[in-house]
Amino acid sequence: MTPLGEHIRRLIRNGETVSLERFMAIALGDPEHGYYMTRDPFGVDGDFTTAPEISQMFGELLGLWAAEVWALMGSPKQIQLVELGPGRGTLMSDALRALQVAGNFAKALTVHLIETSPVLEAQQREILAGSEFKISWHQSLDTVPYGPSIFLANEFFDALPVRHYVFQEGAWYEKVIGLDENDALYYGLADDPETSIRARADENAVLEVSGLSHRVMAELAKRVATDRGAALIIDYGHVETQFGETLQALKSHEPVSPLDEPGEADLTAHVDFAALARTARAMGASVYGPQRQADFLSKLGIFERANGLKRQATPRQAIEVDRALLRLVSTAPERGAGGAMVPGMGALFKVMAITHPDMPQPPGLQSPSK
């Protein structure tokens, strides 16, 4: 049994309520044994692969996106580039290299990385060592100074804990983790219904809510709408709020049961973009998208960038560039973890931007959504 499996059983035996949300927060974020706290989960040898790890083009295009947004903001003399959940630091490293072409933007820039994992922070410090930019690290948004800012979040929101509510006999009950007579964890429901949810649904329908995602989004939107700036959110998720659960556990690129080995498998849930957009608008920000990653990256010029790279590449490298390009923009169904067919990253991943209401439309995105 994993140390966190033991820890969670102890909490339940002591009569504490372990909601699914609390379970997920412990499994991912426990300071000693949490999934992200103890490892680098990325790549072929890890549990999953992300866009910046597939190709340098991803971070480069985002760096150039930030430079254009800064110009659209009226080129403020000071600008913060803030990344939430920077992983290995690859995206930021590629972005900072690319945005050097916009010299005045580079001069105005300070960099802030929000990371809870000491292991990943160490990797970010290593890859960004020697950077000429002033870079600081934060545990949360709270310590990032106010002021004009551009926020980037790739595969960040899907890593935040979710709650599940199940509709039974006319009321919503929160999912909690129970312990059976054989010492096995199982999904149960809270004794008392949650009365604040007004929606009605079919018997046993599940409503998935990420409270932390909304708190983060509200803070981003407030800052963007007050201090000027924009936030770019890239993740897999759904465009319309819908019933159903999307919690998934992945280990070595294969799905496993979320309850089996807390702390040893990555836990993620699809991002409810529609719900995040409502939160952002309520705080006074304009919302663009969500739209497919494929459309966003091609509008930003990923095909041209790939051609540029291929011109300087060996034939073998050129094949790698094409392969990476295809992975990032493909929309055709492909075999995903566990053998299920899923849309390619270009369609599965969505891009949403929120901006100060006076800012013109940011590059790569369609007109504001209502």
Ligand code: SAH
């Ligand atoms: N953006 C990176 C990594 C995505 S994985 C990439 O695309 O490769 C999720 C990242 O978010 C990891 O760096 C993880 O440690 C971090 N993270 C997870 N929960 C967090 C939280 N509550 N606050 C800050 N960072 C968090």
